[in-house]
Amino acid sequence: MARVAFLGLGVMGFPMAGHLAANGHEVTVWNRSAAKAEAWAAKHPGRVAPTAREAAEAAEFVMACVGNDDDLRQVCLSDDGAFAGMSSGSLFVDHTTVSAAVTRELSEHALASGIGFVDAPVSGGQAGAENGQLSVMCGGGAADYARAEPVIAAYAKICRLMGPSGAGQLTKMCNQIAIAGLVQGLSESLNFAERAGLSISDVVEVISQGAAGSWQMQNRHKTMEENRFNFGFAVDWMRKDLGICLSTAEENGASLPVTALVDQFYKEVQHMGGGRWDTSSLIARLRR
Known part of the structure; x- marks a missing residue:
């Protein structure tokens, strides 16, 4: 010890x-x-x-x-x-x-x-x-x-x-880049289901068993449906992380068009008063 x-x-x-x-x-x-x-x-x-x-x-x-x-x-x-x-x-x-x-x-x-x-x-x-x-x-x-x-x-x-030193942080950037696009796609999917008159629970039960399945879908679809966004990692912190990703991409030449777009969507959530909401709150801007 x-x-x-x-x-x-x-x-x-x-x-x-x-x-x-x-x-x-x-x-x-x-x-x-x-x-x-x-x-x-x-x-x-x-x-x-x-x-x-x-x-x-x-x-x-x-x-x-x-x-x-x-x-x-x-x-x-x-x-x-x-x-x-x-x-x-x-x-x-x-x-x-x-x-x-x-x-x-x-x-x-x-x-x-x-x-x-x-x-x-x-x-x-x-x-x-x-x-x-x-x-x-x-x-x-x-x-x-x-x-x-x-x-x-x-x-x-x-x-x-x-x-070597810094490789952990670069890997975390990969993680945040992947999450940003995934949560936006999930938000659009669930909002589409709502507007089409479908049951979100039924939709998720079916599509989560195929290629669309993800941790975010399994663990956040219900709270997203219920507009509950108090489950951990805050939008303010996600924007901090995505800023690091975008700045690093400027240095290494990586193209992050989806990440840059989702970063602006999170900015909209902040303007809605959702800076302390968790990252699944992207769906809130689609419901306005």
Whole structure:
């Protein structure tokens, strides 16, 4: 069992840190809002640190799951940040979805201090985090990954090293690109069924058994039908991720016309007041 610090206790980080504690690791948590860290400690064995730096002191592994590039830089590089508290030979594992550029930047900072660094964004949403069934896509050195993987296993369904530093983030971009087009197609299909006077449940029962079937269809069709959009990953965060995808595509020459279009559809959802709705809320703009 390892001494682990977990930084960031949002809808993903809170249960992920809980799985580490449940698996017997010695866990110290930190969150920008101290109340959330105290709530975690009331539910799980472990302690709360007042700063990221103090959480990271004496930790063998420091896991982070925060908001965006700037949040991650602050958590890593500020005077009270994790890197200031980590000792040589410890390992930083970043579960935040950020740009590959900031990943490589922070990896260089870490390595210069003798700290290992693995970028390890996750997919599976809030339910995956709560059930310990996340897909984890990693970038970094093979030796660092080999050390991190048994700890990550506390909340992973699959964990895979995809390549050098930044490769995990690039794989997560592939994930978000695929989801964006899929959810839009599902939204159009269900809205078409409604307007055609068909039963959505009956339609899904039939078409989900063929080539149209997907996780989104099985798990979200009912809530989409009922206009319930409080199931995890928010539109605001999806737009952040798609912005990273589109910016990276400008650099590598990839063509993402559907992703760019769906990004604008999510912008419309934001203007409807749905920034905190989950990503299946694309259907809401079709019902106006």
